[in-house]
Amino acid sequence: MIWLLGLLIGMMLAAAIAVLVLENHIAAVAATSIVSLALSVVFVLLRAPDVAMTEAAVGAGLSSLILALSLRRLGLWQIEGDKHPEIAKEGVDA
Numbered sequence: 001m002i003w004l005l006g007l008l009i010g011m012m013l014a015a016a017i018a019v020l021v022l023e024n025h026i027a028a029v030a031a032t033s034i035v036s037l038a039l040s041v042v043f044v045l046l047r048a049p050d051v052a053m054t055e056a057a058v059g060a061g062l063s064s065l066i067l068a069l070s071l072r073r074l075g076l077w078q079i080e081g082d083k084h085p086e087i088a089k090e091g092v093d094a
Contacts, residue, residue, distance in 0.1 A: 036060040
C-alpha cells in the first residue's frame with residue numbers, strides 16, 4: 001500500500017508541475033482534474049470514502065467544468081493547431 005501511495009503522490013506532483021509549465025490552458029485544466037482524481041484515490045486508500053466522493057465530485061467534476069467554461073468565456077479555449085481563430089473565421093467567410 002505504501003508504494004501505491006507513493007505512486008499516487010508522484011503522479012499528483014507531476015500533474016501539479018504540468019499545470020504550471022503547460023502553455024495550453026485546456027491541458028492545464030485536465031491536469032488539475034488529474035490531481036483531484038488522484039487525491040480522491042488517496043482518500044479511498046485512507047478509508048475515507050465520503051471525503052473521496054466529495055473530492056471527486058467537486059474537485060475533478062465541478063471545478064474542472066467551471067474552469068473550462070471560464071476559459072471559453074474569456075476566449076482562451078484554443079486547440080493546439082488553432083493559434084489565431086479570428087484569421088480562420090475570416091478565411092471561411094472570404
